[in-house]
Amino acid sequence: MKESDFEFRIFVISLERSEERRNSIQKQFNDLGLSFEFIDAIDGKYLTEEDIAKYANLEEVKENPRWLNPYAIACALSHRKAYHKILAERIPYTLILEDDMLLSSKSVDLLPSIIHEMDTDEICMLYYRAFQTMYLSLGEDRKLDPNYELLSPINEESIPLTAGAYIVSLKAVERLERILLPIRYAADSWAEFYREGGVNKISCVYPRPLKDANFKSTIDYFSTDRLDWRRRFGDWVDREKVPFLYALLKWKRAYKENQMSRVKLVEQASIFRNN
Numbered sequence: 001m002k003e004s005d006f007e008f009r010i011f012v013i014s015l016e017r018s019e020e021r022r023n024s025i026q027k028q029f030n031d032l033g034l035s036f037e038f039i040d041a042i043d044g045k046y047l048t049e050e051d052i053a054k055y056a057n058l059e060e061v062k063e064n065p066r067w068l069n070p071y072a073i074a075c076a077l078s079h080r081k082a083y084h085k086i087l088a089e090r091i092p093y094t095l096i097l098e099d100d101m102l103l104s105s106k107s108v109d110l111l112p113s114i115i116h117e118m119d120t121d122e123i124c125m126l127y128y129r130a131f132q133t134m135y136l137s138l139g140e141d142r143k144l145d146p147n148y149e150l151l152s153p154i155n156e157e158s159i160p161l162t163a164g165a166y167i168v169s170l171k172a173v174e175r176l177e178r179i180l181l182p183i184r185y186a187a188d189s190w191a192e193f194y195r196e197g198g199v200n201k202i203s204c205v206y207p208r209p210l211k212d213a214n215f216k217s218t219i220d221y222f223s224t225d226r227l228d229w230r231r232r233f234g235d236w237v238d239r240e241k242v243p244f245l246y247a248l249l250k251w252k253r254a255y256k257e258n259q260m261s262r263v264k265l266v267e268q269a270s271i272f273r274n275n
Helices: 019-032 047-054 057-062 070-089 105-117 171-176 190-195 228-240 246-258
Strands: 009-014 035-040 093-098 125-129 134-137 149-153 167-169 202-206 263-266
Touching: 009 019, 009 070, 035 070, 035 228, 047 057, 047 070, 070 093, 070 171, 105 167, 134 202, 167 171, 228 246
Parallel strands: 009 035, 009 093, 125 202, 134 263
Antiparallel strands: 093 167, 125 167, 134 149, 149 202
16 A cells, blocks of 8 residues: 555554553554554543633533543643644545554555545544444445445444544534534543534454553543542553562453444444434
C-alpha cells in the first residue's frame, strides 16, 4: 500500500509525559513505514477550575463527577483539538488513534478499502468495545476483502463506547463540532452524540482489526471520588512493575477487555441503514 493511493492523514492523540505509550506507537509506525502526526493531548492533571468552567457544562460535571472528571474533560478537549486541525486543513478523511493501540500490517492494508466504502458523513470504528454486547447488522453489503466488512450497530445500545481508533470524514467532523461544547459527555459517547445530531452514521470494521496494548488508562475515573486510593495504588504497581501484583493488574485489564469486546451479528436492520 502507498499512502499516496488515497487522501487521508493519521493523528495519534498522546500525552507528552506518556513516554512508554509514545515510544510504543512510534515504533509500530516506524516498523510499518507509515507516517503520522502526534496531537499533544491536553493533560487533565493541569486543568484548572476556570478551564472546566470555560469548556464544560458544570451541571453535568456536578451530576457525573466520575465520568466527567478533569481527565475525561481533557480527553474530550484533546479529540476536539484533532477535529480543529482537520477543519483548519480541510482533511477529507482522518484516522484518529489513541496511543495505546496495537497496529498490524493488515489493519493498514484495509484503510483504502474502508475509506472507499465510507459515506461522506460517517465515522468508522477500527477498535470498539462497550459494557454490553454489541449487536451489528448483517443487512449491509460493504465488503472490504474476503475476511473483513463494514457493519453498523442495530440500535443505540449497541453503539460502541470507545475513541481508541476511528476514521472520521471532514463532513462528520463539521457535524460533531456543532454539538461538542460545552462538554457534557466523554470523548467516546457516540450514542449521546448521535441522539443530539452530532453523528449521522457509525460503522465498525468486523472482525475488529486493532487491539488494545493493555496500558494503564490515562483517564483516572477514580480520581475525584472516595476510591482515589485505587488509582494511586494502581499507579504504583504499574510504575514499579511490582512482581505478582503487576501480572495480576495486566490480567485484570485483559479480562475487562474481553468482557467489553462481545459482538453478535444479527439480520436486524441497523438504525443507520437509511442515513
